[in-house]
């Protein structure tokens with residue numbers, strides 16, 4: 106990793122006039138998997154992100170075993186971040202059944218940990234959920250048969266509803282979504298196809314059609330694909346740290362994604378083929 110290098114913003118919303126002040130820059134990375142022994146491992150990364158962006162998005166699996174000790178190490182590392190930090194938890198953060206304490210430790214450190222909530226950074230609305238598994242498209246698991254299968258499917262539906270509620274609360278013209286699990290299968294490709302259903306669920310993409318966003322970031326699929334899009338054309342970025350390290354070995358392990366600054370944007374995000382006020386909001 107080149108510690109001196111910052112990234113070129115790479116979203117479709119990037120302006121080409123070279124004026125960085127016209128856009129809000131988000132540095133996004135997931136799957137840090139911070140351990141008790143990780144002290145010092147992320148400080149440089151967070152300092153680099155603070156220079157390259159206006160806010161940092163952490164897409165879950167913040168800790169490796171969901172231990173409060175790991176969260177305290179990460180909280181200490183995050184003192185190197187000089188920009189607002191917004192995060193969602195991942196499945197690893199639930200492993201020790203201490204997710205509430207993990208969340209509290211990070212919240213006390215100034216991180217906005219979203220679980221179906223929304224926040225606003227520099228006029229950009231951010232909706233965040235962990236998400237859940239279940240598979241994609243016609244192959245997605247349905248709520249049929251045994252009770253445990255219905256419970257499994259219901260968890261993904263609940264997460265999608267949480268995302269929809271968070272997006273519905275936002276009144277900003279510009280919005281982004283932060284998840285851990287993948288809402289589309291394009292960004293999990295590269296993983297063994299046998300585990301696709303455990304990497305995310307297309308139910309998570311449904312709120313993104315009703316409430317279009319500028320982009321979606323997620324993690325979880327460490328060997329997936331860096332970029333895809335929803336059926337309505339919204340860019341989706343897999344920012345799992347192992348994937349970024351492998352895909353962009355010459356860059357710091359985060360992606361910089363831009364959203365036009367509120368008030369300067371032409372139009373809020375609207376899916377192709379839809380018109381503003383057509384019922385998609």
Ligand SMILES: [Fe+2]
Pocket residue numbers: 136138166195197324325327
């Ligand atoms: Fe992970």
Ligand SMILES: [Fe+2]
Pocket residue numbers: 166195196197285324325326
């Ligand atoms: Fe994960």
